[in-house]
Amino acid sequence: MNASVDFTHRLLTWFDRHGRHDLPWQHPRTPYRVWLSEIMLQQTQVGVVAGYFSRFVDALPDLPALAHAPQDQVLALWSGLGYYARARNLHAAAKLCMERHGGDLPRDIDALIALPGIGRSTAGAILSQAWGDAAPILDGNVKRVLCRVFGIDGWPGTPAIEKRLWALAATLLPQARLADWTQAQMDVGATLCTRANPACARCPVQDVCVARIAGRTAELPTPKPGKPRPQRQAHMVLAMDATGRVLLQRRPPSGIWAALWSLPEFDDQTTAQQWVARQLDSGDARALPVLIHDFSHFRLHIHPHLIVVNGLRTGIGDNAALCWAGRSELAGLGLPAPIRKLLQEHIP
The missing domain is CATH 3.90.79.10 (Nucleoside Triphosphate Pyrophosphohydrolase)
Structure with a gap:
């Protein structure tokens, strides 16, 4: 078993025992619910999102309902989550789906990225979780895990490092269980390989993690060059x-x-x-x-x-x-x- 396959196998095995299987958008798991959850989870933790998600889908249960809702209703349902451009983009994307895609999310990465508020990683998360398609993701949790496990130096926000991480993420894709694989990566980053005080002793890949072995978990991923907050x-x-x-x-x-x-x-x-x-x-x-x-x-x-x-x-x-x-x-x-x-x- 090569290193990439072994890494993937270990994370999926850990996910089966310790991953999050009862998130509200997983039951039922529809393209609309996956999309909504991924937008809400951008820069917001799962514990905060869960309540907002349930309230949102109770009011606007599907894409056409969102597309036809007044903007004030959408913003009111979002109120408190912050980063309100996400809500405005979500609303605009729903309207475009009605115009261009028959009221459904498109099952195509380029068409998804063309919608407001959906970048490459969010598109990959939607494709893998909604349809089980082979598409890598690279959100903050995944970047942190990959930088530590594989010992990648350099701020992940630079084009060169990001390109390297995307290539690595693509090599790690399993042949099956793509939805579980996407969730497993996010769960490991959110619950074990945290930014501060990572739980290395419980990590399924601790024995091959470059950062843990070298005592560099506090250094990786390389932080963004800092400057005082205005x-x-x-x-x-x-x-x-x-x-x-x-x-x-x-x-x-x-x-x-x-x-x-x-x-x-x-x-x-x-x-x-x-x-x-x-x-x-x-x-x-x-x-x-x-x-x-x-x-x-x-x-x-x-x-x-x-x-x-x-x-x-x-x-x-x-x-x-x-x-x-x-x-x-x-x-x-x-x-x-x-x-x-x-x-x-x-x-x-």
Whole structure:
């Protein structure tokens, strides 16, 4: 048995005994459910995704239902998962599948990659898990396992290292059980070969792992060259009327929290105060504690200003970017997680 076959055999044997076999998208395992789970699992852990997945498929059980759903419903179901571009891409891809593929996901890697939000690894995961096709994956868990077991130096984000890892992943594909193989790789990376404190003593390939043998598990995979995380400031107006409704503003169609409902936001307190003076018939105002929210590439310091108002000076009228919402209406709106938390704490 050659090294690649032995590695694959060991991981599948381990998966049979210790892998995750009861994930909600595995029963039943349909192309739609696999696709949805793979998009949700991008940069989000299984434990967080499970509840969101079940709620999402209860509301939108198949691809046509997703394609025909209003964007606000899709974003509301996604609210709290973060990385909202995933939800917008999912919605757009569903519409394209209705137009181009008869309402189904295409069983073709190039056609899948052509859909918004689906890269090569996600396409491979969909093909292998939905149809049992031979397609490698290379998500963060798999990169970490391969770099450690085979002793691959260099940051996996560079084209040369990524190309090498894709080639290796392709050589490891088994002749059968492709869905299990995909899940086995992800499970080993998520539960044993973790980023910090890997459980090497329980790993099925510990005796051949280059990183473990050489004492280099903390060094591999080679980390991305670091730089300080930028700090940004945002001043937000939490305007509340006498009935407890809050004034919300639709975010622009691109950028952070694109198309979600949030609070009117400004770069500094002076600009916020000027907007309040122009737009709101306001009364009492007070600053709320600063909220800190981390994005993947910067840290946002949110300065909320709670203002009790009688209303807008000119009314909302035809301004589709503004709306009043009471507590009971918030569940049906797509809101960024820190904004939802803020509103839950301060709206009666």
